[in-house]
Amino acid sequence: MDLPRFAEPMTNITVTIGKNALLSCVVENLKGYKVAWVRIDTQTILSIHHNVISQNNRISLTYTDHRSWYLHIKHVEEGDRGWYMCQINTDPMRSRKVYLQVVVPPTIVDSTSNTQMVVREGNNATLWCKARGSPQPYVMWRREDGEEMLIGGEHVNIVDGEYLFISKVSRLHMAAYLCVASNGIPPSTSNRVYLYVQY
Template identity: 80%
Template sequence: MAEPHWLPRPQFRPRPQVNVLQLATAILATVAVTMLVTATPTLAEIPAKGKHTRLDSQQTAQDDSDFPRFAEPIANVTVSVGRDALMACVVENLKGYKVAWVRVDTQTILSIHHNVISQNSRISLTYNDHRSWYLHIKEVEETDRGWYMCQVNTDPMRSRKGYLQVVVPPMIVEGLTSNDMVVREGQNVSLVCKARGYPEPYVMWRREDGEEMLIGGEHVNVVDGELLHITKVSRLHMAAYLCVASNGVPPSISKRVHLRVQFPPMLSIPNQLEGAYVGQDVILECHTEAYPASINYWTTERGDMIISDTSRAGDKYETTSTVSGYTKYMKLKIRAVGPNDFGTYRCVAKNSLGETDGNIKLDEMPTPTTAIISEMSLLNRSYGKKTS
């Protein structure tokens, strides 16, 4: 099995590989078992036992068939932090030889044949038919990441290595990430998002509502990286932004940052001149934009504030407003317009940053009845001339 591209190579100085089981045999023969469970032995530089003689290739091949051999490579294992890991070592023709598991980077013995040597309570060992040897690591931690070696105490020692990759899902670093922010229109603003995990997370910014962002004069859907910088922020930038961090390890994570932009009220009037006839109901409209939200009201031409009471049926005035974001749509309904209702009405909006107003003129129109009677009278006179 090919190693993933991100697997690091063992980082330790070349040194003679130690036959752990020969060392362990000597330890077990001279030291009480109680000492084995009170200290974790580490490998030492010791010479291999036995005499070494030069053999010809034919004899070497013949003798090699009598030695244990690894049936397959030790597979690299990838596991999320907190999960359990299992590494397998399959040895054929083991005979009377013994198997050990070793942590390569620290050169620490973890198990010797049927015995777990490590004091780490998360490590255990199982075996099957004197052929398959399984190293179990419960609730894996980031410190468990590294190379693990399965050894057989032949002379010279035989071994295989496998890499345990511990991946960590992304997490937002709250202390280094922006929170909800309020700024004045026209200022520069920077939103920062920091995330950690393994592999290193990819971070991006986008608007929660899915709308495009105006960044550097361009409309974009996503900004890559930890920093979202907006030059001369405007009310159009007011929105909730999502910082999204992902590294291929589920789940991805996001944080919501609400950007609020302060500006004084602005006002627009769809129709500055309205006409109505006596007895008609008429509606005047006024649209305002402001943040913080403005206080809006209507006044008459004399400057009196118009107060409506919707609980009273048939009240002369009825004011309503609809809010959408930082925009407010105001309406003034005047019922049964009378001669004294014609004139100028003022729409006012004010907040802590300023105040603005606009005027709507209401003019009198001839009533439809008068117009119809006049037209019918003209028609009748014209018809009478023709018949005579």
């Protein structure tokens, strides 16, 4: 007897948070067998044949000619990230799995108090900026006017990392500084801090 088989490989998917995900499973020769979608991480059955079992109202199912079975996840959330399995109830069961990666654009979650900092000339200043997103964002500092910064005795355009440490602040350091966070998922985000120097 000719058992059903998977007609196409399943490829992992990457979706930006808030967008819709479409997972597809193509089966040949299904006959009287049934196709189910399962969330592997939580061992949750999402759909069996024509019926959505999941209580999650963002999940729906479409199919064509009993050959292509599509699991739709609307407005993807970070919690949807993980492994999904398409299975056929043969004995033994046949299955294929696919990974849903959910990516999140960067947001700056913690930054130097508000938008300005006041430092006396000759003192040290530390500006900081923390960002989150998935993948973890890369953070850098630069001057808004594009001028070089004198950091640790060197003239630099960019300082990598969450902290910008300026020792022995002089009036030449008085400027607007931008913390820029990016992780390859648009849009990048930035935060502006104005450094006032008292002299």
